[in-house]
Amino acid sequence: MDEIELGTTGETVSPLCLGTMRFGSSTNLEVSRAILDRYYDAGGRFLDTANIYGTGVGDPGESESELILGEWMSDRGNRDDLFVATKIGFEYDDVPRSLDPDLVKREVEKSLNRLDTDYIDLVYAHVDDRETPLEETLTAFDRLIESGKVRHIGASNYYGWRLARANTLATERGFTPFSCVQPRYSYLTPHRDADFDPQRPATDELVSYCDEHDLTMLPYSPLLGGCYGREDRPIPDGYVTTENRLKMEAVQDIADRKDATGNQVALAWMVQRDAPTIPVIGCSTVDQLEENLAALELNLTAPDRSRLDGIETLGGLS
């Protein structure tokens, strides 16, 4: 798996990041570990978790996903080979939704413990917090970076203008800026009235800001539950439009022609964007993972690309 640069971090990472949101909850321990093993053996080194993933399953307030990753890394002795991302800021258990400096410090310490590591490669602000001044949150992250406990920071579910404000402030005041962005993003475009709150879909403005400032985009829910290749998964709510029906036909035609699946075409479309884009893939079986890894080998031709991109979209994201 050829690595690619990650935003402004100066590091290289795997071109597909393994999302572990369901580990320890709907994906049991045994399958979670089998998925981790297969991803690692295929050369994957980029893991995505969060302090809220799998809370409410085991001990109160504990992220089962982080615990599973921590135990697996410790058993395999491979922590230093991996690039581990987690996220803080959403509410869970008795922890409020916030990026207050004390909470940032406390939540990172808890994640370090669960992940059984001295450092986290990337910590995302999982959600924007309009109550806490940006400089207070950025100062808290800076202290963690200075202490070596956190290496880089990213932003998830931010509006483009808030991200621009945070990174402008960082430049002016000498804080570490957000170096990459994790929005909701897929080949199908949501309709204008779709509301996924508190999730924030990528907008033209966010994408253009990222492209202009070399911030890698790491789309989450890139397959919209696998809808590009499963009869049991219709186009999801918020995406039912004429354009998206045409998009689905184009995906299926290209998949049939290439003896691939629709989900592979949707992932290939994403990783072959002009601007660096790393999908955060979710899989609940090793077979799904195999299929998604194989998407890296699927080359879309210029005519395939122009057909996929030529279908009118509300925002024109491509």
Ligand SMILES: NC(=O)c1ccc[n+]([C@@H]2O[C@H](COP(=O)([O-])OP(=O)(O)OC[C@H]3O[C@@H](n4cnc5c(N)ncnc54)[C@H](OP(=O)(O)O)[C@@H]3O)[C@@H](O)[C@H]2O)c1
């Ligand atoms: N930052 C955020 O706010 C945020 C939000 C959501 C997710 N995330 C991250 O993004 C990751 C992925 O999110 P997601 O699970 O919502 O992604 P998704 O791409 O929308 O859905 C993943 C699901 O699609 C199905 N699937 C995946 N590959 C398939 C294949 N090859 N064939 C058939 N079905 C397939 C599986 O559904 P079944 O399990 O039903 O079979 C799988 O669980 C998460 O693990 C997490 O790390 C971040």
